[in-house]
Amino acid sequence: MLYRTAGQFKTSYVADHALFPVRQDAWLLAFILLLAFVVFPMTASEFAFRALLIPVLIYALAALGLNILTGYAGQLSLGTAAFMGVGAYACYKMTTIFPGMNLLLAIGLSGFFSAAVGVAFGLPSLRIKGFYLAIATLAAQFFLVWLFEKWAWLYNYNASGAIQVTNIQMLGITVAGPQASAMVQYYFVLGVVCLVTVFAINITRGRIGRMWKAVRDMDIAAELVGINLMKAKLSAFAVSSYIVGIAGALFVFLWRGAAEPVLFDIPLSFRVLFIAIIGGLGSILGNYLGAILIVALPVIISTLPAALGLPIPSAMVEHLNTMIIGALIIAFLIIEPHGLARFWAIIREKLIIWPFPH
Amino acid sequence: MNAHSDAVAAVAPDDGIAPGELLMDVRNVSLRFGGVKAITDISFDVRKGEIRAIIGPNGAGKTSMLNVINGFYTPQEGTITFRGKQRRAMKPHHAVRQGIARTFQNVALFKGMSTLDNIMAGRSVLMKRNLFWQMLWHGPALREEIAHRRVVEEIIDFLEIQHIRRTPVGKLPYGLQKRVELGRALAMEPSLLLLDEPMAGMNLEEKEDMSRFIIEVNRQRGTTIALIEHDMGVVMDLSDRVVVLDYGKKIADGPPDAVKSNQQVIDAYLGVAH
Numbered sequence: 001m002l003y004r005t006a007g008q009f010k011t012s013y014v015a016d017h018a019l020f021p022v023r024q025d026a027w028l029l030a031f032i033l034l035l036a037f038v039v040f041p042m043t044a045s046e047f048a049f050r051a052l053l054i055p056v057l058i059y060a061l062a063a064l065g066l067n068i069l070t071g072y073a074g075q076l077s078l079g080t081a082a083f084m085g086v087g088a089y090a091c092y093k094m095t096t097i098f099p100g101m102n103l104l105l106a107i108g109l110s111g112f113f114s115a116a117v118g119v120a121f122g123l124p125s126l127r128i129k130g131f132y133l134a135i136a137t138l139a140a141q142f143f144l145v146w147l148f149e150k151w152a153w154l155y156n157y158n159a160s161g162a163i164q165v166t167n168i169q170m171l172g173i174t175v176a177g178p179q180a181s182a183m184v185q186y187y188f189v190l191g192v193v194c195l196v197t198v199f200a201i202n203i204t205r206g207r208i209g210r211m212w213k214a215v216r217d218m219d220i221a222a223e224l225v226g227i228n229l230m231k232a233k234l235s236a237f238a239v240s241s242y243i244v245g246i247a248g249a250l251f252v253f254l255w256r257g258a259a260e261p262v263l264f265d266i267p268l269s270f271r272v273l274f275i276a277i278i279g280g281l282g283s284i285l286g287n288y289l290g291a292i293l294i295v296a297l298p299v300i301i302s303t304l305p306a307a308l309g310l311p312i313p314s315a316m317v318e319h320l321n322t323m324i325i326g327a328l329i330i331a332f333l334i335i336e337p338h339g340l341a342r343f344w345a346i347i348r349e350k351l352i353i354w355p356f357p358h
Numbered sequence: 359m360n361a362h363s364d365a366v367a368a369v370a371p372d373d374g375i376a377p378g379e380l381l382m383d384v385r386n387v388s389l390r391f392g393g394v395k396a397i398t399d400i401s402f403d404v405r406k407g408e409i410r411a412i413i414g415p416n417g418a419g420k421t422s423m424l425n426v427i428n429g430f431y432t433p434q435e436g437t438i439t440f441r442g443k444q445r446r447a448m449k450p451h452h453a454v455r456q457g458i459a460r461t462f463q464n465v466a467l468f469k470g471m472s473t474l475d476n477i478m479a480g481r482s483v484l485m486k487r488n489l490f491w492q493m494l495w496h497g498p499a500l501r502e503e504i505a506h507r508r509v510v511e512e513i514i515d516f517l518e519i520q521h522i523r524r525t526p527v528g529k530l531p532y533g534l535q536k537r538v539e540l541g542r543a544l545a546m547e548p549s550l551l552l553l554d555e556p557m558a559g560m561n562l563e564e565k566e567d568m569s570r571f572i573i574e575v576n577r578q579r580g581t582t583i584a585l586i587e588h589d590m591g592v593v594m595d596l597s598d599r600v601v602v603l604d605y606g607k608k609i610a611d612g613p614p615d616a617v618k619s620n621q622q623v624i625d626a627y628l629g630v631a632h
Contacts, residue, residue, distance in 0.1 A: 013504045013511075202495035206503060207485045210471070214479045217468035224428065224466070225542060226454030226483035235489070282470070 003351035019201065036190060041183050049182035050255075051299055057186075057193045058250050060291035063275040064200055064284065065243030070273075071281035072204055073236030074216025075125050079137035080244055080272045082144035085264030086114040087245025088252040089154050092163045095253075096156055103168050103175055107192065107249040111242040117144070118241020125233045129219075141269055148261035162260035165253050176253045185254045192250060196243055201284055203239065212236050213282075244272075274325065278332050280339025289340035293328075297321055375441065375549075377407035381582050382427070382550060387436030389422055389606075396422040397433070398606045404550065409576055410584045411593045411614075414603035415626060420586045421463060423603070424552050427584070428460050429453040441549065454483055459548035463555045463586075465535045469528035473538050476527055477513060480545030481506045513541045517571060533564040540571060544581075551575065553585040557592055565589065569596060594618065602626070 003024050010016040020026040040053060066080045090113035094106045121140035125133050148154060155163050167177030174180045175188050203209055214222040215232045223229050252259045271294065279290025298321045305312050312320075336342050375381055382404040389397040397419045404410045412420050425431045427438065429448040437444050440456060459480075468476050485506060491499040514520055517537050522530060527538055536556060543551055556572065557565045569592060575581050587593050593600060594614040602610040602617055604626040610617050617623055 013507045014500070017500065017503060017507070199493040202499075203489065203492050206492045206495065206499055207482055207487065208489060208492050210475055210479045211482055213471050213475070214468045214482075217470050218466055221462070221466035221468065222479075223450045224430070224454070224460060225480050225546060226451045227479075228451050239489070 003348070003354070005352055033194075041186060044183075044186075046182050049186050052296060054182070054186055054189055054255050056288075056291045056295045057189045058247055058255055059272065059275055059295055060287045061193050061196060061250065062244055062247035062272045063279060063287040063290055064197065065240045065245075065247060066272050067276045067279075067281060067283070067287055068200065068204070068212070068243065069236050069240035070276060071283065071286075072209060072216065073212035073233065073240075075122070075233060075236060076130060076134040077137040077240075078134050078266070078269050078273070079121060079140035079144070081264045081266065081268035082141045083114045083118055083241045083244040084248025084251060084268065084272075085144055085148055085259075085261070086117045086241075087111060087248035088259055088264070089148060089163065090114065090245070091249035091253060092165075093154065095168060103170055103253065104188075104192075107246055107253065110249045111245040114245025114248065115238045115242040118237045118244070119234050122234055122237030122241075125237065126230055141266060145261050145265050148264060160260070162258055163252065164258045168253070176257075178257065180254075189250055189254050192246065196246065197284065200243065204284065208235065216282075274329055278328060278339055280341030281337075283339070283341035285344065286339050286341030289344070293340070294325065297324060375406045377405075377580070379406050380404075381406040381441065383439040384423075384427070385437045385439070387423075387426060387433045387438065389419075389426055389431055389433045395606050397426070397603075399436070400603070400606075400608045401436075402601045402608065402611055404582060404584055406549075406582055407576070407580055408582060408598040409572070409596050410582075411597035411600045412584060412586050412603065413588075413590075413593055413600060417605075418603040419606040420603055421554055422606075424460060424554055424584075424586065427453075427550075428458050428552060451483075454546060454548075457547075457549035458552065459543040459546040459550075460552035461536070461539045461543050461554060461556060463558060465532070465539055467527045467535055467539055467542070470526060472524050472526055473514070473519060473530070473541075474510065474523050476538055477510045477541045477545045478506065480542035481510065483546065510541075510545055513544050516544075516574070517541050518567075533560050533567075536560070536564075536568065537571070540568075540575075544575065544579075549582060551581050551583045553583060553587075555586050555588065557587060557589050565592065572596060 005022050005024075008021075008023055010021065015021070020029065040048075044053060062080060062084060065083075066077060069075050069077050087107075087110045091106050091110035094109060095101055095103065117140075121137060124136040128136065149161065155161060158164070165177050167174050167179050169175065173184055175184055204212070211222070211227050211232045212235075214225065214227055215229060215236075219229060222232070248264070256263070275290035275294050276287060277290070278293060279288070280286030298317060301320050301324075302312075302314065302317045332339055380403055384403065385401050387397055387400050388395070400419075400423065412423060414420050422431065426433050429450045429452060432447045439445075440458070443456075468479060471479065485502055487499040487502050491497065514523060517540065519534065519537055519541065522534060522538075527535055530538065540553075540556065543553075553572070556568055560568065572583060572585070573596065576583055585597070587596075597614060599612060600610075600614050600617045601608060602620070602623050604622075609622045609626060610620045612620075
């Protein structure tokens with residue numbers, strides 16, 4: 001009953017092009033933002049910040065980047081983790097070369113490095129498609145992780161071969177490093193993620209988004225309506241890798257605090273890909289739903305049985321998690337290839353016409 | 359309203375060519391795929407404002423001819439002069455910029471996108487705002503979007519497809535898909551519109567609708583049309599001049615009545631006793 005669109009008339013194209021043509025959607029978003037900005041920080045424990053809230057946001061951002069490339073522009077990529085690594089290492093080098101540098105600026109700039117690398121490895125997409133392109137991005141994955149390991153300059157010749165985030169201050173508050181408080185880091189990540197999401201929504205609903213979707217749906221027809229395939233594909237690689245790079249920098253600086261090359265290996269790529277698939281390819285909302293599911297699942301499996309008095313060993317948690325996620329992916333590919341985002345769209349449609357069937 | 363949006367209107371652009379004058383001249387074009395001769399030494403012209411039909415039996419090289427015109431294939435020999443400029447090798451998206459739009463024999467729409475988005479995609483070339491403005495959305499990018507939306511809505515009105523504006527085109531019946539595809543081509547504001555079998559697979563009523571749209575596009579917007587069609591009734595009624603191909607060669611060219619009574623054309627369609 002609450003979800004009624006009747007009586008909400010559009011009298012101008014501007015109103016029709018609003019982000020939320022339906023008023024209830026705007027309320028719902030306002031409610032979620034209220035939760036994210038006010039309620040969660042007031043109630044969450046240190047554990048909840050570190051194990052749930054921050055990783056959900058960072059994974060959602062990485063999946064958003066991948067989704068622009070795979071879900072919107074239709075170019076399959078298996079190199080997401082490596083591009084995240086490029087962002088993280090670029091940010092690390094900048095903050096160590098210029099110690100006083102504003103962290104927000106460093107993270108913003110580090111995205112450009114991964115965008116450049118992304119475009120370079122996106123060049124094969126002009127010639128090859130589908131699985132073959134996926135293999136080309138897989139080459140990026142292996143090559144870059146090898147580079148993170150072998151090029152000692154990248155990790156400042158540390159004996160451990162890992163990068164370590166030192167305390168970084170912004171406006172007198174420690175935002176990164178061992179002394180940073182989880183709440184500050186959460187707000188930092190939330191701010192960046194919200195901003196990038198707004199930009200991503202705007203790009204995907206305008207001319208450039210249509211161009212990408214046209215290339216995804218039928219590249220020959222796209223070319224024949226005047227879309228330059230090279231520009232469309234490479235811009236998708238650039239924007240996607242930029243966002244993925246920022247996610248990588250946040251991943252290390254605002255969450256993990258340290259990283260070794262193996263962190264950016266294939267399992268992370270697949271993790272992000274699973275989030276995008278389970279959440280829904282070609283959807284912005286889906287990345288958040290997918291990230292919530294993937295991040296929360298192991299936490300739920302480990303804490304819920306314990307709370308119910310049925311403690312299960314941590315190795316078992318790991319196995320259960322892998323099995324459930326595997327089953328979920330297969331189920332989604334068969335039942336609903338458009339993922340959780342489509343479920344929400346169906347629920348919404350039903351709510352609007354409820355209690356009538358159509 | 360800024361100056362940019364005022365300049366937007368969905369009519370054929372004024373290309374400085376008066377109606378009845380030469381718009382495109384195809385001279386001695388030959389196209390081969392290895393040993394297969396798809397088109398052999400074909401010449402014909404298209405005059406501004408006319409409906410030009412290209413007909414012929416299956417495999418005559420009609421679609422190949424369209425593919426040559428819009429840059430999809432590059433002919434081995436011959437020249438094409440469009441709006442006074444001669445060219446040989448070019449990419450399809452260059453052809454669009456020169457003012458050539460087309461539809462396909464098998465509908466080539468963007469299946470995951472709505473009717474509105476499909477037609478808006480046809481205006482990609484005419485939209486200018488870069489990534490930065492797109493990112494901010496409010497301001498220039500939104501103004502541009504709205505200005506083009508207005509034009510697209512005129513096309514939607516014209517083609518009577520208001521009710522399917524938000525429907526993903528993959529879910530539409532074939533006849534409507536063809537109509538959306540025509541809309542997308544019109545959105546490009548072409549000076550030359552190429553239609554590859556616009557009536558294929560349609561019932562009588564849909565054919566009548568489509569014929570009406572083609573005539574109106576031609577008369578009201580002044581768009582020059584070159585079309586391939588197998589329905590002879592439609593071709594004879596719609597077109598001003600007809601060129602007939604058979605086995606990649608031109609066998610006749612002229613007004614519908616003259617072509618209809620041409621012995622070579624009759625032989626090509628009905629076969630000859632040996």
